[in-house]
Amino acid sequence: MTDARDLDLDLRPVIAQQPDPVLFATVSGAHLYGFPSRDSDVDLRGAHLLPAAALVGLREPDETRSRMWERDGVEMDLVTHDVRKFVRLMLRRNGYVLEQLLSPLVVHTTEAHRELAALAPGVLTSHHAHHYRGFAGTQWRLFEKTGELKPLLYTFRALLTGIHLMRTGEVQAHLPTLAGEAGEAPAYLTELIDAKAEREHGGADVDRERVRDDVERLHGALDAAQAASGLPDAPGGFDALHDLLVRVRLEG
Template sequence: MTDVLDLDLSPVIAEQPGPVLFATVSGAHLYGFPSRDSDVDLRGVHLLPAADLVGLREPDETRSRTWVRDGVEMDLVTHDLRKFARLMLRRNGYVLEQLLSPLVVHTTGAHRELAALVPGVLTRHHAHHYRGFAQTQWRLFERTGELKPLLYTFRVLLTGIHLMRSGEVQPHLPTLAVEVGAAPDRLPELIAAKAEREHGDAAVDHARVRAEVERLHRLLDEAQATSALPDAPTAYDALHDLVVRIRLER
Protein backbone atom coordinates (compact mmCIF):
# COMPACT_ATOMS: atom_id res chain seq x y z
CA MET A 1 0.00 0.00 0.00
CA THR A 2 1.26 3.49 -0.82
CA ASP A 3 2.00 5.36 2.41
CA VAL A 4 1.81 9.01 1.46
CA LEU A 5 3.76 9.94 4.57
CA ASP A 6 6.75 8.09 3.14
CA LEU A 7 6.69 9.94 -0.18
CA ASP A 8 8.68 13.10 -0.83
CA LEU A 9 6.12 15.09 -2.81
CA SER A 10 7.85 18.47 -2.55
CA PRO A 11 9.45 18.11 -6.03
CA VAL A 12 5.95 17.80 -7.50
CA ILE A 13 5.07 21.23 -6.13
CA ALA A 14 8.37 22.72 -7.26
CA GLU A 15 7.61 21.63 -10.83
CA GLN A 16 4.37 23.61 -10.99
CA PRO A 17 4.27 26.89 -12.94
CA GLY A 18 3.86 29.88 -10.66
CA PRO A 19 3.15 30.04 -6.93
CA VAL A 20 1.30 27.21 -5.21
CA LEU A 21 -0.47 28.36 -2.04
CA PHE A 22 -1.14 24.88 -0.74
CA ALA A 23 -1.26 21.25 -1.75
CA THR A 24 -2.73 18.39 0.26
CA VAL A 25 -3.53 14.73 -0.24
CA SER A 26 -7.19 13.95 -0.81
CA GLY A 27 -9.03 10.85 -2.02
CA ALA A 28 -8.90 7.44 -0.38
CA HIS A 29 -5.82 8.28 1.71
CA LEU A 30 -7.68 11.17 3.31
CA TYR A 31 -10.87 9.15 3.68
CA GLY A 32 -9.10 6.35 5.51
CA PHE A 33 -9.53 3.49 3.06
CA PRO A 34 -6.60 3.46 0.60
CA SER A 35 -5.85 0.28 -1.29
CA ARG A 36 -2.50 -1.26 -2.08
CA ASP A 37 -2.72 0.22 -5.56
CA SER A 38 -4.45 3.51 -4.78
CA ASP A 39 -3.16 6.53 -6.65
CA VAL A 40 -2.18 9.70 -4.81
CA ASP A 41 -4.70 12.51 -5.23
CA LEU A 42 -3.10 15.91 -4.75
CA ARG A 43 -5.36 18.95 -4.53
CA GLY A 44 -4.56 22.58 -3.96
CA VAL A 45 -4.53 26.21 -5.00
CA HIS A 46 -2.22 28.09 -7.32
CA LEU A 47 -2.03 31.82 -8.00
CA LEU A 48 -2.35 33.24 -11.49
CA PRO A 49 -0.63 36.53 -12.34
CA ALA A 50 -2.97 39.52 -12.09
CA ALA A 51 -2.43 40.19 -15.80
CA ASP A 52 -4.10 36.87 -16.64
CA LEU A 53 -7.29 38.02 -14.96
CA VAL A 54 -7.67 41.60 -16.20
CA GLY A 55 -7.19 41.13 -19.94
CA LEU A 56 -9.56 39.94 -22.66
CA ARG A 57 -8.51 36.31 -22.66
CA GLU A 58 -10.30 33.92 -20.34
CA PRO A 59 -7.71 32.40 -18.00
CA ASP A 60 -7.37 28.69 -17.38
CA GLU A 61 -8.24 28.68 -13.69
CA THR A 62 -7.86 24.92 -13.18
CA ARG A 63 -4.77 22.82 -13.84
CA SER A 64 -4.99 19.06 -14.00
CA ARG A 65 -2.30 16.46 -14.54
CA THR A 66 -2.06 12.67 -14.16
CA TRP A 67 1.24 10.81 -14.38
CA VAL A 68 3.36 8.08 -12.78
CA ARG A 69 6.20 9.04 -10.46
CA ASP A 70 8.48 6.43 -8.90
CA GLY A 71 5.93 3.74 -9.69
CA VAL A 72 3.04 5.64 -8.08
CA GLU A 73 0.18 7.12 -10.09
CA MET A 74 -0.22 10.80 -9.25
CA ASP A 75 -3.29 12.92 -9.89
CA LEU A 76 -2.85 16.67 -9.35
CA VAL A 77 -5.63 19.26 -9.59
CA THR A 78 -5.22 22.87 -8.50
CA HIS A 79 -7.51 25.89 -8.86
CA ASP A 80 -6.58 29.54 -8.99
CA LEU A 81 -7.23 31.26 -5.66
CA ARG A 82 -10.25 33.21 -6.95
CA LYS A 83 -11.96 30.11 -8.31
CA PHE A 84 -11.23 28.16 -5.13
CA ALA A 85 -12.68 30.94 -2.98
CA ARG A 86 -15.84 30.91 -5.09
CA LEU A 87 -16.09 27.14 -4.68
CA MET A 88 -15.78 27.59 -0.93
CA LEU A 89 -18.88 29.80 -1.03
CA ARG A 90 -20.94 27.28 -3.02
CA ARG A 91 -21.68 24.71 -0.28
CA ASN A 92 -18.95 22.54 -1.80
CA GLY A 93 -17.79 20.18 0.94
CA TYR A 94 -15.24 18.59 -1.39
CA VAL A 95 -12.98 21.66 -1.56
CA LEU A 96 -13.27 22.22 2.19
CA GLU A 97 -12.05 18.67 2.80
CA GLN A 98 -9.05 19.38 0.57
CA LEU A 99 -8.31 22.67 2.31
CA LEU A 100 -8.49 21.11 5.79
CA SER A 101 -6.75 17.82 4.93
CA PRO A 102 -4.16 16.94 7.59
CA LEU A 103 -2.05 15.31 4.85
CA VAL A 104 -0.22 18.52 3.93
CA VAL A 105 2.34 18.48 1.13
CA HIS A 106 2.88 22.23 0.86
CA THR A 107 1.53 25.13 2.88
CA THR A 108 1.77 28.92 3.16
CA GLY A 109 0.26 31.67 5.24
CA ALA A 110 -2.50 32.00 2.64
CA HIS A 111 -3.40 28.35 3.22
CA ARG A 112 -3.79 28.97 6.93
CA GLU A 113 -5.87 32.09 6.29
CA LEU A 114 -8.21 30.21 3.98
CA ALA A 115 -8.60 27.41 6.51
CA ALA A 116 -9.42 29.93 9.24
CA LEU A 117 -12.35 31.20 7.14
CA VAL A 118 -13.99 27.77 6.78
CA PRO A 119 -16.40 28.27 9.71
CA GLY A 120 -17.75 31.33 7.89
CA VAL A 121 -18.66 29.40 4.74
CA LEU A 122 -20.37 26.41 6.35
CA THR A 123 -24.15 26.28 6.07
CA ARG A 124 -26.91 23.76 6.69
CA HIS A 125 -27.20 23.53 2.88
CA HIS A 126 -23.89 21.64 2.70
CA ALA A 127 -26.09 18.65 3.50
CA HIS A 128 -27.29 18.83 -0.13
CA HIS A 129 -23.72 18.33 -1.34
CA TYR A 130 -23.25 15.16 0.69
CA ARG A 131 -26.74 13.87 -0.05
CA GLY A 132 -26.22 14.28 -3.80
CA PHE A 133 -22.75 12.75 -3.69
CA ALA A 134 -24.14 9.76 -1.80
CA GLN A 135 -26.91 9.25 -4.33
CA THR A 136 -24.42 9.26 -7.20
CA GLN A 137 -22.15 6.73 -5.49
CA TRP A 138 -25.08 4.53 -4.49
CA ARG A 139 -26.29 4.35 -8.10
CA LEU A 140 -22.75 3.35 -9.11
CA PHE A 141 -22.73 0.64 -6.44
CA GLU A 142 -26.11 -0.68 -7.60
CA ARG A 143 -24.82 -0.87 -11.16
CA THR A 144 -21.43 -2.44 -10.41
CA GLY A 145 -21.71 -4.07 -6.98
CA GLU A 146 -18.18 -2.81 -6.23
CA LEU A 147 -16.93 -2.05 -2.74
CA LYS A 148 -15.40 1.34 -3.53
CA PRO A 149 -18.64 3.24 -4.31
CA LEU A 150 -20.33 1.61 -1.33
CA LEU A 151 -17.63 2.92 1.01
CA TYR A 152 -17.91 6.34 -0.63
CA THR A 153 -21.66 6.25 -0.02
CA PHE A 154 -21.18 5.54 3.67
CA ARG A 155 -18.36 8.06 3.95
CA VAL A 156 -20.18 11.05 2.50
CA LEU A 157 -23.40 10.39 4.43
CA LEU A 158 -21.49 10.13 7.70
CA THR A 159 -19.48 13.26 6.84
CA GLY A 160 -22.70 15.15 6.17
CA ILE A 161 -24.32 13.97 9.40
CA HIS A 162 -21.23 14.88 11.42
CA LEU A 163 -21.01 18.32 9.78
CA MET A 164 -24.66 19.13 10.45
CA ARG A 165 -24.34 18.07 14.08
CA SER A 166 -20.95 19.51 14.97
CA GLY A 167 -20.06 22.15 12.37
CA GLU A 168 -16.83 20.20 11.71
CA VAL A 169 -15.65 18.86 8.34
CA GLN A 170 -14.46 15.30 8.98
CA PRO A 171 -13.86 13.10 5.89
CA HIS A 172 -11.97 10.22 7.61
CA LEU A 173 -14.27 7.20 7.59
CA PRO A 174 -12.76 5.24 10.53
CA THR A 175 -12.99 8.39 12.67
CA LEU A 176 -16.55 9.04 11.55
CA ALA A 177 -17.51 5.48 12.45
CA VAL A 178 -16.56 6.26 16.04
CA GLU A 179 -17.69 9.87 16.35
CA VAL A 180 -21.06 9.64 14.58
CA GLY A 181 -21.98 6.33 16.16
CA ALA A 182 -24.32 5.32 13.35
CA ALA A 183 -22.00 3.40 11.04
CA PRO A 184 -22.86 -0.08 9.75
CA ASP A 185 -21.49 -2.91 11.91
CA ARG A 186 -19.48 -4.40 9.04
CA LEU A 187 -17.70 -1.14 8.19
CA PRO A 188 -14.26 -2.09 9.63
CA GLU A 189 -14.41 -5.35 7.68
CA LEU A 190 -15.29 -3.51 4.47
CA ILE A 191 -12.46 -1.01 4.97
CA ALA A 192 -10.02 -3.88 5.48
CA ALA A 193 -11.25 -5.53 2.28
CA LYS A 194 -10.77 -2.27 0.36
CA ALA A 195 -7.14 -2.14 1.54
CA GLU A 196 -6.52 -5.37 -0.36
CA ARG A 197 -8.04 -4.32 -3.65
CA GLU A 198 -9.03 -1.03 -5.29
CA HIS A 199 -11.74 -2.65 -7.37
CA GLY A 200 -13.81 -5.69 -6.63
CA ASP A 201 -17.19 -6.95 -5.53
CA ALA A 202 -18.43 -5.73 -2.17
CA ALA A 203 -19.71 -9.20 -1.22
CA VAL A 204 -22.55 -7.77 0.86
CA ASP A 205 -26.27 -8.36 1.23
CA HIS A 206 -27.65 -5.63 -1.04
CA ALA A 207 -30.98 -5.43 0.76
CA ARG A 208 -29.21 -4.98 4.08
CA VAL A 209 -26.86 -2.24 2.90
CA ARG A 210 -29.76 -0.51 1.13
CA ALA A 211 -31.56 -0.34 4.48
CA GLU A 212 -28.41 1.01 6.13
CA VAL A 213 -28.00 3.70 3.47
CA GLU A 214 -31.66 4.70 3.80
CA ARG A 215 -31.20 4.96 7.57
CA LEU A 216 -28.19 7.24 7.12
CA HIS A 217 -30.16 9.41 4.69
CA ARG A 218 -32.85 9.81 7.34
CA LEU A 219 -30.23 10.74 9.93
CA LEU A 220 -28.78 13.32 7.55
CA ASP A 221 -32.23 14.82 6.98
CA GLU A 222 -32.82 15.01 10.73
CA ALA A 223 -29.38 16.49 11.37
CA GLN A 224 -29.92 19.15 8.71
CA ALA A 225 -33.34 20.07 10.09
CA THR A 226 -31.92 20.64 13.58
CA SER A 227 -28.48 21.97 12.64
CA ALA A 228 -27.19 25.16 14.24
CA LEU A 229 -25.38 26.05 11.02
CA PRO A 230 -26.64 29.21 9.24
CA ASP A 231 -28.55 29.34 5.97
CA ALA A 232 -25.94 31.44 4.17
CA PRO A 233 -22.17 31.95 4.39
CA THR A 234 -20.90 34.89 6.40
CA ALA A 235 -17.32 35.02 5.10
CA TYR A 236 -17.93 36.47 1.61
CA ASP A 237 -16.33 39.86 2.33
CA ALA A 238 -13.42 38.31 4.21
CA LEU A 239 -12.72 35.92 1.34
CA HIS A 240 -12.96 38.74 -1.19
CA ASP A 241 -10.48 40.85 0.78
CA LEU A 242 -8.11 37.89 1.16
CA VAL A 243 -8.14 37.14 -2.59
CA VAL A 244 -7.47 40.78 -3.50
CA ARG A 245 -4.72 41.20 -0.93
CA ILE A 246 -2.85 38.02 -1.82
CA ARG A 247 -3.12 38.74 -5.54
CA LEU A 248 -1.72 42.23 -5.16
CA GLU A 249 1.06 41.05 -2.84
CA ARG A 250 2.35 38.71 -5.54
Protein backbone atom coordinates in the same frame (compact mmCIF):
# COMPACT_ATOMS: atom_id res chain seq x y z
CA MET B 1 -1.62 20.88 10.34
CA THR B 2 0.19 17.58 9.89
CA ASP B 3 2.01 16.54 6.75
CA ALA B 4 1.98 13.60 4.37
CA ARG B 5 5.24 11.94 5.34
CA ASP B 6 3.39 8.71 6.00
CA LEU B 7 2.74 8.58 2.25
CA ASP B 8 6.44 9.15 1.53
CA LEU B 9 5.66 12.15 -0.64
CA ASP B 10 8.27 14.77 -1.47
CA LEU B 11 6.53 16.98 -4.00
CA ARG B 12 8.84 19.95 -3.76
CA PRO B 13 10.19 19.41 -7.30
CA VAL B 14 6.66 19.10 -8.70
CA ILE B 15 5.46 22.20 -6.83
CA ALA B 16 8.50 24.16 -8.01
CA GLN B 17 7.80 23.23 -11.64
CA GLN B 18 4.29 24.70 -11.65
CA PRO B 19 3.97 27.81 -13.83
CA ASP B 20 2.49 29.88 -10.98
CA PRO B 21 2.94 29.78 -7.20
CA VAL B 22 1.04 26.99 -5.46
CA LEU B 23 -0.61 28.20 -2.26
CA PHE B 24 -1.26 24.71 -0.98
CA ALA B 25 -1.47 21.08 -2.01
CA THR B 26 -3.05 18.34 0.09
CA VAL B 27 -3.94 14.70 -0.33
CA SER B 28 -7.61 13.97 -1.03
CA GLY B 29 -9.50 10.88 -2.18
CA ALA B 30 -9.22 7.45 -0.58
CA HIS B 31 -6.13 8.36 1.48
CA LEU B 32 -7.99 11.25 3.09
CA TYR B 33 -11.11 9.14 3.54
CA GLY B 34 -9.16 6.46 5.36
CA PHE B 35 -9.56 3.50 3.03
CA PRO B 36 -6.70 3.53 0.51
CA SER B 37 -5.71 0.29 -1.18
CA ARG B 38 -2.16 -0.76 -1.80
CA ASP B 39 -2.50 0.37 -5.41
CA SER B 40 -4.69 3.45 -4.87
CA ASP B 41 -3.96 6.55 -6.90
CA VAL B 42 -2.75 9.57 -4.93
CA ASP B 43 -5.09 12.50 -5.47
CA LEU B 44 -3.47 15.86 -4.80
CA ARG B 45 -5.60 18.99 -4.72
CA GLY B 46 -4.90 22.65 -4.05
CA ALA B 47 -4.84 26.24 -5.23
CA HIS B 48 -2.41 28.28 -7.30
CA LEU B 49 -2.00 32.03 -7.72
CA LEU B 50 -2.29 33.62 -11.14
CA PRO B 51 -0.56 36.97 -11.64
CA ALA B 52 -2.92 39.95 -11.69
CA ALA B 53 -2.09 40.57 -15.35
CA ALA B 54 -3.63 37.21 -16.28
CA LEU B 55 -7.03 38.40 -15.03
CA VAL B 56 -7.34 41.87 -16.56
CA GLY B 57 -6.69 41.23 -20.25
CA LEU B 58 -8.75 39.75 -23.06
CA ARG B 59 -7.44 36.21 -22.76
CA GLU B 60 -9.34 33.77 -20.57
CA PRO B 61 -7.16 32.75 -17.63
CA ASP B 62 -6.14 29.16 -17.05
CA GLU B 63 -8.00 28.82 -13.75
CA THR B 64 -7.67 25.04 -13.36
CA ARG B 65 -4.51 23.06 -13.96
CA SER B 66 -3.98 19.32 -13.91
CA ARG B 67 -0.90 17.15 -14.05
CA MET B 68 -0.72 13.34 -13.94
CA TRP B 69 2.38 11.20 -13.64
CA GLU B 70 3.50 7.84 -12.31
CA ARG B 71 5.79 7.30 -9.35
CA ASP B 72 7.03 3.84 -8.42
CA GLY B 73 4.02 2.31 -10.15
CA VAL B 74 1.52 4.62 -8.42
CA GLU B 75 -0.47 7.15 -10.40
CA MET B 76 -0.20 10.71 -9.06
CA ASP B 77 -2.74 13.38 -9.94
CA LEU B 78 -2.32 17.08 -9.06
CA VAL B 79 -5.25 19.44 -9.72
CA THR B 80 -5.19 23.08 -8.60
CA HIS B 81 -7.57 26.01 -9.08
CA ASP B 82 -6.62 29.65 -9.15
CA VAL B 83 -7.33 31.01 -5.69
CA ARG B 84 -10.22 33.22 -6.89
CA LYS B 85 -12.01 30.20 -8.35
CA PHE B 86 -11.20 28.22 -5.22
CA VAL B 87 -12.68 30.90 -2.97
CA ARG B 88 -15.81 31.11 -5.11
CA LEU B 89 -16.22 27.35 -4.72
CA MET B 90 -15.80 27.75 -0.97
CA LEU B 91 -18.76 30.14 -0.95
CA ARG B 92 -20.99 27.52 -2.56
CA ARG B 93 -22.26 24.39 -0.84
CA ASN B 94 -19.19 22.52 -2.04
CA GLY B 95 -17.90 19.98 0.43
CA TYR B 96 -15.06 18.86 -1.87
CA VAL B 97 -13.06 22.08 -1.71
CA LEU B 98 -13.46 22.35 2.05
CA GLU B 99 -12.21 18.78 2.50
CA GLN B 100 -9.24 19.61 0.31
CA LEU B 101 -8.50 22.86 2.12
CA LEU B 102 -8.77 21.27 5.56
CA SER B 103 -7.13 17.92 4.74
CA PRO B 104 -4.60 16.99 7.44
CA LEU B 105 -2.44 15.35 4.75
CA VAL B 106 -0.50 18.46 3.73
CA VAL B 107 2.25 18.23 1.13
CA HIS B 108 2.72 21.99 0.59
CA THR B 109 1.45 24.96 2.57
CA THR B 110 1.80 28.73 2.85
CA GLU B 111 0.49 31.48 5.08
CA ALA B 112 -2.35 32.06 2.59
CA HIS B 113 -3.36 28.41 3.02
CA ARG B 114 -3.48 28.82 6.77
CA GLU B 115 -5.56 31.99 6.46
CA LEU B 116 -8.02 30.32 4.09
CA ALA B 117 -8.38 27.37 6.44
CA ALA B 118 -9.06 29.72 9.34
CA LEU B 119 -11.91 31.32 7.37
CA ALA B 120 -13.44 28.00 6.29
CA PRO B 121 -15.83 27.60 9.26
CA GLY B 122 -17.53 30.85 8.27
CA VAL B 123 -18.72 29.49 4.92
CA LEU B 124 -20.37 26.35 6.29
CA THR B 125 -24.15 26.18 5.95
CA SER B 126 -26.92 23.68 6.58
CA HIS B 127 -27.24 23.39 2.80
CA HIS B 128 -23.93 21.57 2.60
CA ALA B 129 -26.06 18.54 3.47
CA HIS B 130 -27.30 18.64 -0.15
CA HIS B 131 -23.75 18.12 -1.40
CA TYR B 132 -23.25 14.99 0.68
CA ARG B 133 -26.75 13.69 -0.01
CA GLY B 134 -26.22 14.07 -3.75
CA PHE B 135 -22.76 12.51 -3.74
CA ALA B 136 -24.01 9.57 -1.70
CA GLY B 137 -26.85 9.05 -4.15
CA THR B 138 -24.49 9.02 -7.12
CA GLN B 139 -22.15 6.52 -5.47
CA TRP B 140 -25.05 4.31 -4.34
CA ARG B 141 -26.36 4.07 -7.89
CA LEU B 142 -22.87 3.10 -9.02
CA PHE B 143 -22.72 0.40 -6.33
CA GLU B 144 -26.11 -0.96 -7.38
CA LYS B 145 -24.87 -1.14 -10.96
CA THR B 146 -21.42 -2.66 -10.31
CA GLY B 147 -21.60 -4.26 -6.87
CA GLU B 148 -18.11 -2.91 -6.18
CA LEU B 149 -16.89 -2.13 -2.69
CA LYS B 150 -15.37 1.26 -3.51
CA PRO B 151 -18.61 3.14 -4.35
CA LEU B 152 -20.30 1.54 -1.35
CA LEU B 153 -17.63 2.94 0.98
CA TYR B 154 -17.93 6.32 -0.75
CA THR B 155 -21.68 6.19 -0.08
CA PHE B 156 -21.20 5.60 3.63
CA ARG B 157 -18.40 8.15 3.84
CA ALA B 158 -20.48 10.91 2.25
CA LEU B 159 -23.51 10.28 4.46
CA LEU B 160 -21.52 10.09 7.69
CA THR B 161 -19.49 13.19 6.80
CA GLY B 162 -22.71 15.08 6.12
CA ILE B 163 -24.31 13.95 9.38
CA HIS B 164 -21.19 14.87 11.36
CA LEU B 165 -21.00 18.28 9.69
CA MET B 166 -24.64 19.10 10.39
CA ARG B 167 -24.28 18.13 14.05
CA THR B 168 -20.87 19.59 14.88
CA GLY B 169 -19.98 22.17 12.23
CA GLU B 170 -16.78 20.21 11.58
CA VAL B 171 -15.64 18.80 8.23
CA GLN B 172 -14.52 15.24 8.99
CA ALA B 173 -13.81 13.09 5.94
CA HIS B 174 -11.99 10.15 7.60
CA LEU B 175 -14.34 7.18 7.50
CA PRO B 176 -12.68 5.08 10.25
CA THR B 177 -12.99 8.06 12.60
CA LEU B 178 -16.60 8.62 11.61
CA ALA B 179 -17.41 4.92 12.00
CA GLY B 180 -15.97 4.93 15.50
CA GLU B 181 -17.89 8.03 16.59
CA ALA B 182 -21.26 7.74 14.87
CA GLY B 183 -23.85 5.62 16.58
CA GLU B 184 -25.61 5.16 13.24
CA ALA B 185 -22.60 3.57 11.51
CA PRO B 186 -23.24 -0.13 10.76
CA ALA B 187 -21.02 -2.55 12.68
CA TYR B 188 -19.72 -4.19 9.50
CA LEU B 189 -18.24 -0.95 8.17
CA THR B 190 -14.82 -1.62 9.73
CA GLU B 191 -14.66 -4.97 7.94
CA LEU B 192 -15.44 -3.30 4.63
CA ILE B 193 -12.68 -0.74 5.21
CA ASP B 194 -10.21 -3.56 5.92
CA ALA B 195 -11.30 -5.37 2.75
CA LYS B 196 -10.77 -2.24 0.67
CA ALA B 197 -7.15 -2.07 1.87
CA GLU B 198 -6.47 -5.32 0.07
CA ARG B 199 -7.80 -4.31 -3.34
CA GLU B 200 -8.76 -1.11 -5.13
CA HIS B 201 -11.43 -2.79 -7.23
CA GLY B 202 -13.59 -5.73 -6.40
CA GLY B 203 -17.03 -6.79 -5.32
CA ALA B 204 -18.52 -6.04 -1.93
CA ASP B 205 -19.32 -9.19 0.04
CA VAL B 206 -22.43 -7.82 1.74
CA ASP B 207 -26.10 -8.52 2.23
CA ARG B 208 -27.58 -6.13 -0.35
CA GLU B 209 -30.90 -5.82 1.45
CA ARG B 210 -29.29 -5.05 4.80
CA VAL B 211 -26.94 -2.50 3.22
CA ARG B 212 -29.85 -0.82 1.43
CA ASP B 213 -31.70 -0.50 4.71
CA ASP B 214 -28.64 1.00 6.40
CA VAL B 215 -28.10 3.53 3.61
CA GLU B 216 -31.75 4.58 3.75
CA ARG B 217 -31.48 4.91 7.53
CA LEU B 218 -28.42 7.14 7.17
CA HIS B 219 -30.24 9.30 4.63
CA GLY B 220 -32.94 9.75 7.25
CA ALA B 221 -30.33 10.63 9.87
CA LEU B 222 -28.82 13.22 7.52
CA ASP B 223 -32.24 14.76 6.88
CA ALA B 224 -32.88 14.97 10.63
CA ALA B 225 -29.42 16.38 11.35
CA GLN B 226 -29.90 19.06 8.70
CA ALA B 227 -33.31 20.02 10.10
CA ALA B 228 -31.83 20.36 13.60
CA SER B 229 -28.52 21.91 12.56
CA GLY B 230 -27.34 25.16 14.05
CA LEU B 231 -25.46 26.01 10.86
CA PRO B 232 -26.72 29.11 9.03
CA ASP B 233 -28.68 29.12 5.77
CA ALA B 234 -26.15 31.28 3.93
CA PRO B 235 -22.35 31.42 4.01
CA GLY B 236 -20.58 34.23 5.83
CA GLY B 237 -17.06 35.52 5.56
CA PHE B 238 -17.45 37.06 2.09
CA ASP B 239 -15.71 40.31 2.99
CA ALA B 240 -12.86 38.58 4.80
CA LEU B 241 -12.31 36.22 1.89
CA HIS B 242 -12.46 39.10 -0.57
CA ASP B 243 -9.87 41.06 1.40
CA LEU B 244 -7.60 38.03 1.66
CA LEU B 245 -7.89 37.35 -2.06
CA VAL B 246 -7.07 40.94 -3.03
CA ARG B 247 -4.10 41.08 -0.66
CA VAL B 248 -2.65 37.77 -1.81
CA ARG B 249 -3.11 38.69 -5.47
CA LEU B 250 -1.47 42.09 -5.17
CA GLU B 251 1.42 40.71 -3.14
CA GLY B 252 1.93 38.14 -5.90
